[in-house]
Amino acid sequence: MAVKFRDYYEVLGVPRTATQEEIQRSYRKLARKFHPDVNKARDAEDKFKEINEAYEVLKDPEKRKKYDLLGENWKTGQEFRPPPGWDYQYDFGRGGGQGEFQWGGSGGFSDFFEMLFGGQRGGRARGGARRGGGPVWSQAGADQEATVRISLEDAFHGATKSITLQMQSLTPDGQVAVQEKTYEVKIPVGIMSGRKIRLSGQGGEGMGGGPRGDLYLKIEIEPHAVYRLKDRDIYVDLPVAPWEAVLGADVQLTTLSGQVTLKIPPGTQSGQKLRLRGKGMPNPKETAGDLYVVVQIMVPKHPSRREQELFEELRKESAFNPRL
Incomplete structure (x- = not known):
């Protein structure tokens, strides 16, 4: 045919x-x-x-x-x-x-x-x-989407947030109306940027008895002043003194999951990463990410007279050449 x-x-x-x-x-x-x-x-x-x-x-x-x-x-x-x-x-x-x-x-x-x-x-x-x-x-109601920005702490621990959105709807006479609506949204532990939270039946209205659509909240994690998120790994800089890097030390470190004692191995270099397994972003279904501590060796900007004398003495005594 x-x-x-x-x-x-x-x-x-x-x-x-x-x-x-x-x-x-x-x-x-x-x-x-x-x-x-x-x-x-x-x-x-x-x-x-x-x-x-x-x-x-x-x-x-x-x-x-x-x-x-x-x-x-x-x-x-x-x-x-x-x-x-x-x-x-x-x-x-x-x-x-x-x-x-x-x-x-x-x-x-x-x-x-x-x-x-x-x-x-x-x-x-x-x-x-x-x-x-x-x-x-x-007519089934259209699904709608909005972007919601949350803190790294909320993504790490989970939270319940009050989120107010401006929503557009179609009036019976065909006009577009804008109104605010507030939702109590549960942020799951370990949620990542780009993931969506579905609010069933909170989207556009249906016509002729059709069901409402769904509302999808797309998550964006805001940049943090201290921590950097890469996939599920978290990076944080740790300033250490020259003698701590040379001799080794135990230092207190604040992480998103609480205080930890971090052991700085003797001979640690600036920029070296120290890994804390499982201290990164939680993952409810799989293994959590890791926390990487990036060592930053700092020197005193305004050394005292005695500190200057000690550094002068060290320069005379040490055979170390960082450029070799």
Whole structure:
């Protein structure tokens, strides 16, 4: 059987090089414009179904890849026959994108879609009818994301933080409203920058009975005045006196997990790293990171007369040459 080819990129008004974010943004704009609850034009319903069909393919990297393999057959309106081996099925009843409009009527996808992808019609459609026997329309709320900056101490120990965000919402008349909302958020022990905390059902509102989306808080750990975080390892500088480096010493060191006594080996060099295993960033599922103490040999800026005499004596007595 041959059917008319459908250019899904043209339907969504995006180039074939479009990113997933650009595809999603264009889809949401068009879906709002042609949603039958908003647009009463005679062809709005067909246009809305066509937009959903195009997005069903282009939002999914695997479906999009298969669609793009048509290669030279990109000619709108041409007769299309799927090549051999393209008959595997997709289950459109699982997963789904963010903030998608759902079609609840009959005849979900075109013959071209069915021939290319197989699977069941209607996807995540909701059944039922409005008063008067019309189809049911629903829109799942869009997931939202915000960046939250926390201290290294909060990431290390965990904390409960009150976080106030400015959220945008769509009013019934289509206007964008901005309001503040405060959340009590539990920061897990050992969380790292880039990780996200999910607040279920705190995202955008749904339409037509659709569920709210989720709110994702992306964590960013602020730079610290004393400690440096690299992966799960923590680095800290330790100033030591020349005689401590030469003779060795036991020094008190403040770490994020408390006070420790650190042994400076005799002959320690400036810049040398002393490792404290497991004293870095905690990891609830695996081994914690390490703490690296970076030795910085310091000299007195304003030595006393006696100190100067001792250093003069040391210079006469010592055969040490740091440049050899």
